[in-house]
Amino acid sequence: MRRLAFASVVSSMLCTATIARAGAPARFGHGARSTALVRADVADTDPTNASVQNAAFAAEPGARTRVGYMHGLFDLRVHDQSANVRDVAGIDAALQIGIRLPASFSAGFALAAHLPNTAIAHIGFRPGTEPQFFQYESVLQRATFDLALAARRGPFAVGVGAAFALDMGGTGTTVSLGQDAQGTYADAASDIRLDYRAAPIVGLSLNLGRAAFGTTYRGALAVGLAVDSDIRIALAENPLNGTTSITVRGVSGYDPARFALGARVTVHPRLSLHAAIEFLRYSAAPPPVANVTLDVRLGTSPGRTEVEFVAPRFLDVLIPRIGLEWASPSGRPGDARKNDDRRIRWAARAGYALEPSPVPHQRGFTSYADATSHSFALGAGLGIGRFWGVDLRFDIAGRASVLAARTERKASLALPYSTYDVEGKTFVLATSVEGVFR
Amino acid sequence: MVFLGPPWVLASGCVMAALLAPQQTYASAFDVQGLGPEGVAEAGARTTSAEDGGAAFFNPGSLALGQNAATLAIAPIVSVATLRAQDSPLPFEDPFGITLTASASIPFEGPLANRLRLGFSGHFLPTTALRLLVRSREQPFYPYYDNRTQRLVAVPALGIRVAKWLGIGFGANVLAGVQGPAKLEKGATGAPEPRIDIAANTVISGIFGIRIDTTHRSRIALVVRQSFGIPLDIDTTADMGGVPLATNLKAPSAMFDPLTIVLASGFDIGHFHVEGDISYAKWSDWQNPFLTVQSTLPGVNLVSRSSPRFFRDTMSFRIGGHQPWRTSATTSLVLRAGIAAEPTNLAGALQGMTNLVDGNKLTLGLGATFAKHVLGKTVRIGFGASGQFVSGFTQDKQPCQAVPCPVTTVAGPDPNRPSTGITNPGYPRLTASGALFSFSLGAGVDL
Numbered sequence: 043m044r045r046l047a048f049a050s051v052v053s054s055m056l057c058t059a060t061i062a063r064a065g066a067p068a069r070f071g072h073g074a075r076s077t078a079l080v081r082a083d084v085a086d087t088d089p090t091n092a093s094v095q096n097a098a099f100a101a102e103p104g105a106r107t108r109v110g111y112m113h114g115l116f117d118l119r120v121h122d123q124s125a126n127v128r129d130v131a132g133i134d135a136a137l138q139i140g141i142r143l144p145a146s147f148s149a150g151f152a153l154a155a156h157l158p159n160t161a162i163a164h165i166g167f168r169p170g171t172e173p174q175f176f177q178y179e180s181v182l183q184r185a186t187f188d189l190a191l192a193a194r195r196g197p198f199a200v201g202v203g204a205a206f207a208l209d210m211g212g213t214g215t216t217v218s219l220g221q222d223a224q225g226t227y228a229d230a231a232s233d234i235r236l237d238y239r240a241a242p243i244v245g246l247s248l249n250l251g252r253a254a255f256g257t258t259y260r261g262a263l264a265v266g267l268a269v270d271s272d273i274r275i276a277l278a279e280n281p282l283n284g285t286t287s288i289t290v291r292g293v294s295g296y297d298p299a300r301f302a303l304g305a306r307v308t309v310h311p312r313l314s315l316h317a318a319i320e321f322l323r324y325s326a327a328p329p330p331v332a333n334v335t336l337d338v339r340l341g342t343s344p345g346r347t348e349v350e351f352v353a354p355r356f357l358d359v360l361i362p363r364i365g366l367e368w369a370s371p372s373g374r375p376g377d378a379r380k381n382d383d384r385r386i387r388w389a390a391r392a393g394y395a396l397e398p399s400p401v402p403h404q405r406g407f408t409s410y411a412d413a414t415s416h417s418f419a420l421g422a423g424l425g426i427g428r429f430w431g432v433d434l435r436f437d438i439a440g441r442a443s444v445l446a447a448r449t450e451r452k453a454s455l456a457l458p459y460s461t462y463d464v465e466g467k468t469f470v471l472a473t474s475v476e477g478v479f480r
Numbered sequence: 481m482v483f484l485g486p487p488w489v490l491a492s493g494c495v496m497a498a499l500l501a502p503q504q505t506y507a508s509a510f511d512v513q514g515l516g517p518e519g520v521a522e523a524g525a526r527t528t529s530a531e532d533g534g535a536a537f538f539n540p541g542s543l544a545l546g547q548n549a550a551t552l553a554i555a556p557i558v559s560v561a562t563l564r565a566q567d568s569p570l571p572f573e574d575p576f577g578i579t580l581t582a583s584a585s586i587p588f589e590g591p592l593a594n595r596l597r598l599g600f601s602g603h604f605l606p607t608t609a610l611r612l613l614v615r616s617r618e619q620p621f622y623p624y625y626d627n628r629t630q631r632l633v634a635v636p637a638l639g640i641r642v643a644k645w646l647g648i649g650f651g652a653n654v655l656a657g658v659q660g661p662a663k664l665e666k667g668a669t670g671a672p673e674p675r676i677d678i679a680a681n682t683v684i685s686g687i688f689g690i691r692i693d694t695t696h697r698s699r700i701a702l703v704v705r706q707s708f709g710i711p712l713d714i715d716t717t718a719d720m721g722g723v724p725l726a727t728n729l730k731a732p733s734a735m736f737d738p739l740t741i742v743l744a745s746g747f748d749i750g751h752f753h754v755e756g757d758i759s760y761a762k763w764s765d766w767q768n769p770f771l772t773v774q775s776t777l778p779g780v781n782l783v784s785r786s787s788p789r790f791f792r793d794t795m796s797f798r799i800g801g802h803q804p805w806r807t808s809a810t811t812s813l814v815l816r817a818g819i820a821a822e823p824t825n826l827a828g829a830l831q832g833m834t835n836l837v838d839g840n841k842l843t844l845g846l847g848a849t850f851a852k853h854v855l856g857k858t859v860r861i862g863f864g865a866s867g868q869f870v871s872g873f874t875q876d877k878q879p880c881q882a883v884p885c886p887v888t889t890v891a892g893p894d895p896n897r898p899s900t901g902i903t904n905p906g907y908p909r910l911t912a913s914g915a916l917f918s919f920s921l922g923a924g925v926d927l
Binding site for chain 1: 587588589590591592593607608609610611612613614615616617618619658660662664665673674675676677678679680681682712716718725727729770771773774775777780782783784785832833880883884885887889891892893894895897898
């Protein structure tokens with residue numbers, strides 16, 4: 043019960059860590075083990091990773107907490123010029139608590155948060171006609187928070203949860219530029235709201251001993267932006283007097299709905315093979331650019347007062363993932379220990395994923411940039427036993443992804459960026475330490 | 481427990497707390513409405529007595545000395561305001577929230593056993609994490625109440641039991657500010673296209689606390705809460721038919737809460753516990769509650785007018801107490817009451833076009849907690865109510881008689897006759913008064 047209470051406090055803290063979404067953990071993994079297995083661990087994930095990988099594992103009895111750090115370096119290029127995509131880096135924190143119940147039942151919950159180094163969120167829009175790696179920009183630059191609850195009976199477990207995000211809206215900002223007997227003045231009033239948004243998480247697992255199976259679903263999430271600005275100008279002898287209303291609407295950092303099926307097979311007492319296939323429903327994605335409406339009543343008027351981009355018609359993608367885990371004779375670092383078991387445990391891991399691009403050939407004004415990527419990962423884990431009542435393990439992983447070169451040629455040379463090449467590499471390093479409380 | 485430790489322990493703890501408290505927290509809704517039924521009923525005088533999750537805010541040092549393995553409580557709170565200015569009611573934004581508190585010992589063994597405790601105090605709004613309202617300069621409003629109940633408050637804390645009689649702790653108040661450029665430029669299509677790169681940067685300020693149990697029946701405590709403010713800094717540029725418009729909006733400390741230092745003493749008389757708090761709030765650090773605007777048009781550069789120093793530091797007093805009664809072998813009842821006095825944070829400077837109002841505040845609180853032991857646990861249901869009565873505010877506006885007009889005056893549109901045609905809503909006399917009533921009903925369990 044103390045564990046449960048302790049967990050409730052830690053979970054309260056993690057809950058408030060932020061604003062959230064799937065973000066970087068859903069792409070690179072939450073914790074070093076998942077990163078090393080390129081997220082192929084759908085059927086056999088760490089309980090602390092349940093809310094990200096498979097909610098069903100939140101029912102594992104025991105109390106665990108994990109903290110880690112990940113850093114992703116991006117070298118993404120358009121026409122051999124850097125696309126200036128920010129690196130992604132931040133702290134990963136997770137908690138899982140499960141209790142045994144009568145009749146072979148167990149139940150628990152898990153929380154996972156990712157806290158970027160520099161900002162809780164970046165809301166970014168590039169001009170719609172400019173080449174942009176939308177999969178690597180705002181979507182990865184946010185804090186994330188996922189929550190899962192699960193129940194297990196025997197080999198079968200089911201979990202549900204939610205991923206949370208915030209919309210940015212409100213009635214907007216009014217700027218007044220005026221003049222009275224004291225002279226000119228500038229004044230402003232603003233009303234900004236950050237409203238909650240949530241997406242469902244569902245997970246199932248079946249553990250048959252040498253073979254295990256899992257499936258997960260995570261709903262789509264994005265950050266909606268709705269910004270209205272009114273500018274009123276009333277200055278003596280100014281030809282620009284009047285009002286301007288600017289409305290910007292967009293969806294930043296769309297993360298599609300994901301459905302994954304996975305399996306784990308123990309081909310040798312020390313060797314496990316993990317495999318998963320993930321379906322990403324990018325076809326429902328809204329344009330990753332913002333629409334603008336102007337209402338100008340000044341001494342001058344722009345030629346066009348509205349721009350709205352059509353749906354990008356991204357493609358749904360299937361991502362195959364495969365991972366290997368070779369453990370020490372005494373077991374994997376995260377496995378349960380007896381009180382007198384102080385042996386060092388280790389594990390070596392590797393993974394590969396083929397990630398097709400959801401971006402179709404570009405034919406019109408938009409110039410979305412992306413390409414199929416091959417991801418390779420290596421990692422290791424070390425369990426050092428119990429200290430002050432806590433079983434400690436350390437994990438590290440590195441992942442490299444190479445984007446296959448891709449060239450876009452639009453039908454007309456008059457279109458913006460009628461020809462452009464896309465290529466790039468990404469590197470991710472993740473470390474984590476996990477403690478299991480007695 | 482009697483304080484028997486060497487003086488350097490005390491000294492180093494106090495020095496550390498002071499050094500770690502550079503400038504800037506508080507937790508808005510907890511200060512304005514109260515924290516939980518107990519905090520509402522005892523007028524916030526719980527610096528030495530709160531040992532549950534509420535201690536994350538009241539005093540993380542008290543959190544360290546909590547006896548329960550764990551506590552969990554949830555308490556909706558709602559406020560009703562009768563605040564008025566210029567004979568018109570003023571809105572009290574987001575009056576409803578849910579308070580969540582939790583605390584637990586970290587289950588370490590060995591030398592750290594029962595040494596570390598985690599605590600959490602949170603205030604959650606039903607539909608939104610934050611609503612930032614920045615009002616125009618002429619609008620009358622109470623800066624003390626504005627923007628202080630309109631955000632999620634999250635205060636996690638760690639308490640360290642140094643000795644049975646000494647607890648120290650620290651917490652953090654976490655949220656985000658908004659900074660970045662937003663441009664509207666002519667794109668390849670000829671249409672206006674936005675380039676936006678707005679970052680919600682993390683804002684953290686600390687709460688540091690120490691509690692010393694000088695005897696079995698008396699305690700003293702010191703709490704420092706850094707000031708909290710959300711920076712807002714947005715550059716916008718737009719091209720309107722070839723005419724560039726550039727505007728910078730800046731608020732260095734939106735949703736401001738001041739640096740606060742609380743010195744508290746509590747003692748028991750039989751089963752009756754009483755506590756007195758003295759709080760110093762450094763409101764003078766707050767420049768103003770408005771957006772500073774700088775806008776550039778062709779040939780014109782407009783900036784917001786400078787403002788006088790609106791705010792002053794305040795010293796407030798709180799007294800709270802509770803009396804438990806055992807009503808049966810498994811049930812008990814605790815009655816609570818509190819009173820607080822806080823002077824206005826407005827310095828009284830003559831205002832020009834602005835219309836900020838405030839007054840001295842007297843807070844009275846009452847409440848009760850019913851507790852029952854069930855299956856070895858204690859289940860609590862509590863209720864607290866408070867009324868904060870604000871004294872009347874009056875200020876006569878000074879019309880400008882001749883240009884150049886001082887910033888402490890109001891003026892009409894005609895430079896030749898500046899004292900005529902004044903439309904400022906606070907002219908000729910700015911008046912305000914009112915009260916705020918808060919009610920909290922909560923349930924909790926001690927595990």
